[in-house]
Amino acid sequence: MRIGVFHETYASEESLLDSQTQRAVFAVFLAAFLALPLYGSDYVLAMVCIVGIHLIAVIGLNIITGNTGLISLSQAAFMGVGCYSVAWAARWGIPFYFALPLAGALTALVGVLVGLPSLRVKGLYLAIATLAAQFILSFCFREWESVTGGVGGIRIPRAYLFGIELSGDRRLFYLIFSCVFLLGLLACNLSRTYVGRAFVAVRDRDISAEILGVNLLRAKLLAFAMGSFYAGVAGGLLGYFYGAVTPTYFDFGLSVFYLAAIIVGGLGSVLGSVLGAAFMTLVPEVLRVATDLARPWFPGLAGLLLPMGQVVFGVLIIGFLIFEPHGLAEIWARVRRAFVLWPAKT
Amino acid sequence: MLNCAVPQSCVGSGAIRIRVRTFQVLPEPKTIMQVARPGSQKVPPAQTPRPGSSIVADDIHLTFGGLSVLRGVSFSAPGGEISAFIGPNGAGKTSLFNTISGFYQPSTGRIRLDGEDITRLPAHARAGKGVARTFQNIALFRGLSVLDNIKLGGHHLMRADTISALLSAPWARREELALREELERRVIDFLEIDHIRHRPIESLSYGLQKRVELARALAMRPRVLLLDEPVAGMNREETEDMARFILDLHDEWAITILLIEHDMGLVMDLSSHVVVLSFGEVIARGSPAEVRSNPEVIRAYLGD
Amino acid sequence: MSEFIEFSLLGLFSGGVYALIALGFVLIYKCTRVINFAIGEVMMLGAYFYYTANVIFGVSPLEAVVLALISISIFSLIFEYLVLRPLSGQPVVSVLMATIGLASIIHGMVEATWGSDTVNVPRPFPSMRLIFGDVLVPGSVVTNFAAAVVLIGLFSVFFRYSKTGVTLRATASDPVTAATLGIDIRYAQRLSWVLAGIVGTIAGVLISTASGLSPLLSAGALSVFAVIILGGLDSVLGAIVAALAVGWMESIVVGYVGGKARDVVPYLTVLGILMIRPYGLFGTRQIERL
Numbered sequence: 001m002r003i004g005v006f007h008e009t010y011a012s013e014e015s016l017l018d019s020q021t022q023r024a025v026f027a028v029f030l031a032a033f034l035a036l037p038l039y040g041s042d043y044v045l046a047m048v049c050i051v052g053i054h055l056i057a058v059i060g061l062n063i064i065t066g067n068t069g070l071i072s073l074s075q076a077a078f079m080g081v082g083c084y085s086v087a088w089a090a091r092w093g094i095p096f097y098f099a100l101p102l103a104g105a106l107t108a109l110v111g112v113l114v115g116l117p118s119l120r121v122k123g124l125y126l127a128i129a130t131l132a133a134q135f136i137l138s139f140c141f142r143e144w145e146s147v148t149g150g151v152g153g154i155r156i157p158r159a160y161l162f163g164i165e166l167s168g169d170r171r172l173f174y175l176i177f178s179c180v181f182l183l184g185l186l187a188c189n190l191s192r193t194y195v196g197r198a199f200v201a202v203r204d205r206d207i208s209a210e211i212l213g214v215n216l217l218r219a220k221l222l223a224f225a226m227g228s229f230y231a232g233v234a235g236g237l238l239g240y241f242y243g244a245v246t247p248t249y250f251d252f253g254l255s256v257f258y259l260a261a262i263i264v265g266g267l268g269s270v271l272g273s274v275l276g277a278a279f280m281t282l283v284p285e286v287l288r289v290a291t292d293l294a295r296p297w298f299p300g301l302a303g304l305l306l307p308m309g310q311v312v313f314g315v316l317i318i319g320f321l322i323f324e325p326h327g328l329a330e331i332w333a334r335v336r337r338a339f340v341l342w343p344a345k346t
Numbered sequence: 347m348l349n350c351a352v353p354q355s356c357v358g359s360g361a362i363r364i365r366v367r368t369f370q371v372l373p374e375p376k377t378i379m380q381v382a383r384p385g386s387q388k389v390p391p392a393q394t395p396r397p398g399s400s401i402v403a404d405d406i407h408l409t410f411g412g413l414s415v416l417r418g419v420s421f422s423a424p425g426g427e428i429s430a431f432i433g434p435n436g437a438g439k440t441s442l443f444n445t446i447s448g449f450y451q452p453s454t455g456r457i458r459l460d461g462e463d464i465t466r467l468p469a470h471a472r473a474g475k476g477v478a479r480t481f482q483n484i485a486l487f488r489g490l491s492v493l494d495n496i497k498l499g500g501h502h503l504m505r506a507d508t509i510s511a512l513l514s515a516p517w518a519r520r521e522e523l524a525l526r527e528e529l530e531r532r533v534i535d536f537l538e539i540d541h542i543r544h545r546p547i548e549s550l551s552y553g554l555q556k557r558v559e560l561a562r563a564l565a566m567r568p569r570v571l572l573l574d575e576p577v578a579g580m581n582r583e584e585t586e587d588m589a590r591f592i593l594d595l596h597d598e599w600a601i602t603i604l605l606i607e608h609d610m611g612l613v614m615d616l617s618s619h620v621v622v623l624s625f626g627e628v629i630a631r632g633s634p635a636e637v638r639s640n641p642e643v644i645r646a647y648l649g650d
Numbered sequence: 651m652s653e654f655i656e657f658s659l660l661g662l663f664s665g666g667v668y669a670l671i672a673l674g675f676v677l678i679y680k681c682t683r684v685i686n687f688a689i690g691e692v693m694m695l696g697a698y699f700y701y702t703a704n705v706i707f708g709v710s711p712l713e714a715v716v717l718a719l720i721s722i723s724i725f726s727l728i729f730e731y732l733v734l735r736p737l738s739g740q741p742v743v744s745v746l747m748a749t750i751g752l753a754s755i756i757h758g759m760v761e762a763t764w765g766s767d768t769v770n771v772p773r774p775f776p777s778m779r780l781i782f783g784d785v786l787v788p789g790s791v792v793t794n795f796a797a798a799v800v801l802i803g804l805f806s807v808f809f810r811y812s813k814t815g816v817t818l819r820a821t822a823s824d825p826v827t828a829a830t831l832g833i834d835i836r837y838a839q840r841l842s843w844v845l846a847g848i849v850g851t852i853a854g855v856l857i858s859t860a861s862g863l864s865p866l867l868s869a870g871a872l873s874v875f876a877v878i879i880l881g882g883l884d885s886v887l888g889a890i891v892a893a894l895a896v897g898w899m900e901s902i903v904v905g906y907v908g909g910k911a912r913d914v915v916p917y918l919t920v921l922g923i924l925m926i927r928p929y930g931l932f933g934t935r936q937i938e939r940l
Contacts, residue, residue, distance in 0.1 A: 010530075011519075071746070116925075117924045117925060120925060121924055121928040125924060128920060129921060131872075131917075131920075132876075132917035132918075133921070135872070135917045136917050186512060186513070189514050193522065194498075194501055194511060197490060197501070200490050200494075201490070204487040204488055204489050204490075205485050205487060207449065208481065210470045211447050211448070212470075212499060213470050213502030214470055214498075214501055215470045216470065256754075260750075263744075268489065304762050306758075306761070307759070307760075307762035308762060309758070310754045310757050310758030311758035314753070314754030314756075315751070315755060317748070317750065317751035318733055318752070321747060321748050322736045
């Protein structure tokens with residue numbers, strides 16, 4: 001259907017949306033999406049907000065693991081750091097537009113510390129270091145009661161914009177998705193910059209990258225910093241959204257969830273993160289709806305929801321690893337490629 | 347697909363290829379920052395290649411555990427010339443290149459680039475000094491397109507700070523586009539790879555991949571270029587193309603080339619200085635004709 | 651002082667069980683280079699098979715152990731065939747994630763089938779208490795340690811002297827060469843998974859007899875990662891030494907600092923080790939070729 005796109009300058013060739021049609025479609029989609037709070041139901045809105053929060057964390061993880069090849073099992077703990085930071089910042093009266101970046105920066109610092117072992121080790125050993133960091137941070141969340149409120153959790157005061165309280169999903173929707181668009185744009189832009197290229201080089205062949213002039217340690221730490229910044233912001237938004245959190249929100253299971261999201265969605269691309277986050281968040285919901293629908297015939301099913309969810313989760317991960325290792329993003333790309341020549345087949 | 351950036355002429359138009367051989371050194375290109383921000387004094391200019399950087403190795407010893415890989419290796423590659431390193435397999439040629447690149451640290455010995463001692467410099471800093479190389483087994487980045495791979499060669503030349511680059515601030519963007527323009531003009535057209543710029547690495551033939559790797563090394567604006575078996579595994583046509591490119595490099599770029607090669611014809615035709623290694627030691631050095639008739643060399647290759 | 655001895659002994663003895671779990675992990679890594687994140691879940695599943703055979707079907711404890719071992723072996727074979735075979739050759743991340751997926755599946759299945767309450771399981775072996783002066787080591791701990799020692803001893807002998815053992819070691823260090831020498835590496839890899847399952851099951855049964863059986867059993871395996879890293883991923887001896895060390899350290903910390911610290915000690919250890927000696931006490935250093 002699309003014949004081709006012709007560019008007359010290098011700049012236009014490197015732009016993110018490269019044709020009028022793409023720009024138009026994106027604009028329409030954006031308009032419809034931003035109007036969602038006006039016509040969407042409460043349930044849909046809540047789901048979309050949660051997906052948005054997860055999406056930011058997933059994009060961050062994709063930068064660390066998908067782009068730079070550093071397996072990180074501590075993204076959930078980073079979210080926790082961001083959330084507790086925002087809780088304290090909000091208590092001190094700092095408005096959200098400072099609190100969120102501040103939380104992100106603090107989390108980035110923690111991320112760099114966690115990434116320091118990449119000075120000595122890589123691959124699997126680094127993964128286990130992040131695993132250790134996840135458990136140590138979870139432990140801190142549970143035990144450091146003066147700061148985190150311990151097992152009982154902590155409350156996060158509402159965000160305010162020009163005196164208007166940002167409560168309720170409809171208002172938080174705009175807060176969350178402004179962050180999503182800003183941070184998502186930043187991540188898309190990564191591939192056009194030397195920073196993004198260096199990340200992929202570190203992933204593919206770090207020895208060659210070094211000889212080409214890439215400072216490996218700096219690149220790896222920068223990846224950790226960026227990815228954990230995203231997690232920190234996501235954690236802060238989570239705090240504003242729920243109003244109160246406990247340490248169980250940021251446990252190892254969530255880290256595994258995010259890792260699954262980037263595998264299912266597709267490593268290294270923002271589109272992959274979007275598809276992965278949406279898919280993984282919606283699957284438990286679909287299961288829940290299905291068990292509700294099946295209640296007349298299988299009444300006992302509802303009690304099995306949690307373990308069934310775990311089984312489905314595991315099957316999904318393994319299924320995608322075997323059959324579609326490049327994830328949903330690859331499936332989407334294939335569909336698009338098929339449409340390039342449609343209705344012809346070859 | 348035609349892609350001519352205004353205002354330069356369409357050298358790489360792909361229809362009729364006319365190879366213009368010039369026999370003078372091209373005018374020094376402006377640094378990327380000078381193109382991006384003319385008249386800017388804020389950032390010091392990046393290294394520009396000087397004609398004929400000499401590289402000297404002085405008594406290099408390299409051991410792994412108990413295994414002695416290089417023993418007292420010394421050589422002096424004349425600036426601006428092509429020097430070949432030959433020897434039987436396992437002689438230590440690639441290890442020598444790895445030492446020059448900074449991947450291995452010699453236990454004793456010095457490496458001097460234009461008189462400057464770079465032995466203790468970490469690997470990623472040597473790029474800034476102008477040391478570039480290609481690899482025996484192709485070391486391209488599979489996750490990047492050909493163009494991105496080549497742009498990575500220009501990594502050490504980028505002066506924009508990280509934050510500006512991430513946010514694509516105007517000057518960072520200009521630097522990026524200036525890099526692109528320079529690469530298209532100097533490297534991509536030179537090596538005739540404009541038609542595969544956006545292809546993924548896996549889809550390229552072996553010969554083209556080696557050419558892309560050479561392009562990536564050239565993007566570093568090197569003073570010294572180390573080519574590790576550039577024509578290994580190539581058929582006759584590809585070998586001739588690569589030889590032509592190496593000769594063009596020698597003629598048109600002010601660059602010192604070090605070559606590891608087994609193809610004797612190529613060594614004799616291209617190089618002006620040959621160093622022969624065997625079991626980690628230099629057993630002969632000199633012009634190709636001298637080395638060819640050296641009895642030590644013959645013995646090393648053919649055995650006693 | 652006797653307090654210190656008591657804590658130390660307890661720690662060393664419980665380290666024995668860690669050694670058993672670590673052994674299972676090292677087995678798989680040595681033979682297939684696969685990092686198995688599901689050791690805890692496999693352990694738990696084996697224990698539940700034992701529970702089913704013994705408590706639900708009334709089979710005698712020893713026979714129940716045998717049945718559990720057989721079931722786990724079948725399960726391991728199925729997993730190896732369905733999942734690991736298609737994934738061979740994929741990067742480390744993929745297989746690691748596949749074992750995480752497996753862990754999730756097993757956990758869900760166990761909870762769905764047997765519920766999440768804690769149940770008691772009888773010991774398959776008689777218990778013996780040990781008394782050193784004032785120090786009492788509980789019978790369960792001693793039994794577990796003794797069983798662990800016996801098993802590790804058996805495995806060490808097996809690896810060194812039996813033909814199959816040598817085959818497994820050969821496949822582990824260089825699968826390609828092993829294949830050219832006529833060794834069936836598929837068989838060797840399958841065998842290593844089965845053996846790991848067996849070892850894990852025994853460990854699971856031993857632990858559950860001491861502290862009850864519930865789906866939380868799998869969480870105990872996470873501290874084994876500290877053991878494995880400390881000992882070096884591919885060293886059996888390292889796993890044993892490290893297990894004893896970690897068991898001892900945990901016991902000392904719990905004894906003097908308090909129970910909560912138990913959770914975090916292994917992980918602090920891991921981070922420390924990774925910075926100082928990344929390949930563990932006995933692991934082989936990985937060298938990359940350019």
